[in-house]
Amino acid sequence: MPHTQHPIELLRFNTCGSVDDGKSTLIGRLLYDSKSLMEDQVEALEKSADITGGGQINLANLTDGLRAEREQGITIDVAYRYFATPKRKFIVADTPGHVQYTRNMVTGASTANLSIVLVDARQGVIEQTRRHTYISALLGIPHVVIAVNKMDLVDWSEARFQEIRDEIEEFLPKFGTFHDVKFIPLSALNGDNVVDPSTACKWYQGPTLLDHLETVHIASDRNLGAFRFPVQWVNRPNNPTNKELHDFRGLSGQIASGVVRKGQEVVTLPGGIKTKVKDIWTYDGSLDEAFCPQSVTICLEHDIDISRGDMIVGLDRLPGRAVDLQAKICWMNQRPLQGGKKFFLKHTTQTVQCVVSKIESKIDLQTFEQEPDPAGLAMNDLGIIHLRTAKPLVFDGYETNRQTGAFILVEQGTNLTVAAGMLMPPTEAVKPEYADFAI
Secondary structure: OOOOOOOOOEEEEEEEEOOOOOHHHHHHHHHHHOOOOOHHHHHHHHHHHHHHOOOOOOHHHHOOOOHHHHHHOOOOOOEEEEEEOOOOEEEEEEOOOOHHHHHHHHHHHOOOOEEEEEEEOOOOOOHHHHHHHHHHHHOOOOEEEEEEEOHHHHOOOHHHHHHHHHHHHHHHHHOOOOOEEEEEEOEOOOOEOOOEOOOOOOOOOOOOHHHHHHHOOOHHHOOOOOOEEEOOEEEOOOOOOOOOOOOOOEEEEEOOEOEEEOOOEEEEEOOOEEEEEEEEEEOOEEEOEEEOOOEEEEEEOOOOOOOOOOEEEEOOOOOEEEEEEEEEEEEOOOOOEOOOOEEEEEEOOEEEEEEEEEEEEEEOOOOOOEEEOOOOEOOOOEEEEEEEEEEEEEEOOOOOOOOOOEEEEEEOOOOOEEEEEEEOOOOOEOOOOOEEOOO
């Protein structure tokens, strides 16, 4: 029998932390030491060494692409880099450390499997450490690495490393969502414990950062429980020359969660009509089953009035459906959010009008407590709001399903994205009172 090779797994991760903690240098070191750079990139680094690095290669220049970033030595925008090792492929988002760029950090971390929070060993735990760890928890990122950087500047003190670890472990239980937190002492500038084990740190016996990134178990992070399929496009080829496709009608999109099989009973929402899956198509042909995050075209046994923005779900665990929603948001606009404002709400594949009916609280990132009834939310503030939509939303709570529990708010008139939001769990699921086709 021919050997079937499994596709190499993809890990998405982001780096975050305060200004000058070494995020860009860390990613540069990962790329440089894992031999993931092209020859021309290495040459460009060496050429820029005399300009920005005082004669030394400046690894941060691999991600700090904006001229302002290089001049100031800070990260402003989110930089994405792609690299691979024989064990795994990676997409890394280098996110800014400044408080005023919190919104960029939320954007870069929203799709991550793992978050690396850098801590300067000299500075220890500061407000940005708490802020970024909290946002990582808020975004439901299942794996976190606390990378204690610049350990060479504190003489690789085990006591200092333990002190930082104890302080972080004291507030982690308040977040309640992390099930995998790893602490790694390293020096991004010198490359200790990044790709290669450090010879200066005898007391640390754990994996290097790259070892951990290559081996952390992410397969079970996918939500394979409840089937959710937001319809993106009604696929009608209308090809008169192909008789097989003449009457073809499929529903195309990406599976948000769960598994779907031929013959499976499903219900279309918000229409509430029950039917069965007749076929599942991909570019490579028909499948007996498919799972998230595959992009597929599903054919149903009956021609149902269904369009973009509708959702096909499994019958085992039903989502909620409501017009009154409660959500945590990160406000991203310079103009503060006020109650009563109207927006477009983009959720999965649909866009609806909504109004912010109430700003319930603002989250104090020093204490992680809620300040009730704030006057508004300023840029980069995190808070809890109530929304009312023009038509019911079919959704799960964000903690249950990151795909169907997430949304963005878009300002009417300017089309600016002004908030990223995470829906609270629905108060009740869709009631199973469907129009049932006789099969």
